[in-house]
Amino acid sequence: MKTPSQKSVLWVGSSKKDLQLLPDEVQDVFGYALHLAQSGEKHPDAKPLKGFGGARVLEVVENYATNAYRAVYTVRFDTAVYVLHVFQKKSNSGIATPKPDVEKIRERLKIAEKEAEMTPNIEISSGNIYADLEMPDAETRQLKAQLASKITDIIKHKRMTQTEAARLLGMTQPKLSHLLRGQFRGISETKMLECLTLLGRDVQIVIGKSRRTPKAGSLNVIFS
Numbered sequence: 001m002k003t004p005s006q007k008s009v010l011w012v013g014s015s016k017k018d019l020q021l022l023p024d025e026v027q028d029v030f031g032y033a034l035h036l037a038q039s040g041e042k043h044p045d046a047k048p049l050k051g052f053g054g055a056r057v058l059e060v061v062e063n064y065a066t067n068a069y070r071a072v073y074t075v076r077f078d079t080a081v082y083v084l085h086v087f088q089k090k091s092n093s094g095i096a097t098p099k100p101d102v103e104k105i106r107e108r109l110k111i112a113e114k115e116a117e118m119t120p121n122i123e124i125s126s127g128n129i130y131a132d133l134e135m136p137d138a139e140t141r142q143l144k145a146q147l148a149s150k151i152t153d154i155i156k157h158k159r160m161t162q163t164e165a166a167r168l169l170g171m172t173q174p175k176l177s178h179l180l181r182g183q184f185r186g187i188s189e190t191k192m193l194e195c196l197t198l199l200g201r202d203v204q205i206v207i208g209k210s211r212r213t214p215k216a217g218s219l220n221v222i223f224s
Contacts, residue, residue: 007037007075007081010081011125025185034083042058043060043181045181046060057074069086070097077112082112084112128142130145145182147189147195147196150201151199154196154200162176162180168198170198
């Protein structure tokens with residue numbers, strides 16, 4: 001569920017389908033990057049894409065099993081994050097984005113600039129990136145993303161290194177790095193809540209009143 005302060009996510013062209021075809025571990029990272037972008041935050045690996053005039057078109061690169069994958073999105077608009085292109089880099093021309101992919105990004109950016117929400121080339125997100133990607137336990141993944149984002153904010157505020165934070169939280173530095181990049185597999189919600197308490201935050205769990213409909217309840221995180 002998208003909160004009032006979050007931007008919508010709009011999938012341009014085949015970007016959602018292309019992301020769904022990537023390895024699960026890569027989907028984790030890109031999905032978390034988009035979750036952060038909805039709230040005006042930036043993934044630690046997100047960098048401005050060269051040639052697009054500033055920091056409003058961002059690219060996240062993930063290396064996995066000897067392959068390089070890239071997700072490009074724009075935060076140029078006040079109300080929405082547009083996912084422009086997701087692809088596996090197959091060019092041998094170093095780290096530069098291949099020309100055909102750059103051209104596709106430019107084409108899709110033009111679609112976004114024309115306020116094309118109602119065209120067939122745009123798909124509107126449900127508000128949960130993980131549900132959009134049809135991942136199992138999408139609501140739990142979104143909950144973990146919210147917790148990971150808060151853990152990241154606190155570590156930055158305390159000006160702790162990852163090594164210092166990992167020692168405090170009782171995990172290895174590589175495992176903490178994975179958590180902060182959106183790779184939550186193997187890390188439970190309970191452990192993430194424990195991390196918040198170890199970082200000096202109080203955690204309260206509030207169970208709402210009984211619903212009048214048989215529809216399942218929802219999981220939400222509210223930070224004071």
